[in-house]
Amino acid sequence: MEILKEFGIKPELLLAQIINFLILLFILRKFLYAPILRVLKKRKDIIEKSLKDAQEIESRLNQISLEREEKLKQAGLEAAVILDIATKNSQQIIKVAHEKAQKDAARLAEKTQRALETEREKMFGELRAKVSQLVIMSFEKVASKIITEKDQKELIERSVKELN
DSSP: OHHHHHHTOOHHHHHHHHHHHHHHHHHHIIIIIHHHHHHHHHHHHHHHHHHHHHHHHHHHHHHHHHHHHHHHHHHHHHHHHHHHHHHHHHHHHHHHHHHHHHHHHHHHHHHHHHHHHHHHHHHHHHHHHHHHHHHHHHHHHHHHHHSOHHHHHHHHHHHHHHHO
């Protein structure tokens, strides 16, 4: 103990300081350290729960992203099928319209041809009738002076037969 006295350390004071330190340590541990540890434990639990939730959210987000990509692919395939069907249907409609237009044009051309043919026959008939009348009239004028009535009728009938 002499060494302690040489350094100026008093054992009673040292013992009192040790007791004060232990009391202070007990008080700090009881009233300050324990609540701080509880708060830190709560924060640690909250952080762990937040990390766990974040991982779950991230995995769910990845899963949703994969599902979305799959649905987009599926929608793209369905759109392609619908577009293909629409293209085929439109081509079929165009083909039917072309066929109908060709049939209508052919029918119209045939109808026009028949009308022209009828009109031509009618005109030829009228022309023959007028030519016959002209021939008869001119023949009568010329023949009345030269040919007998019986000869005139025979010539007229022959001329009409030749015209028909």
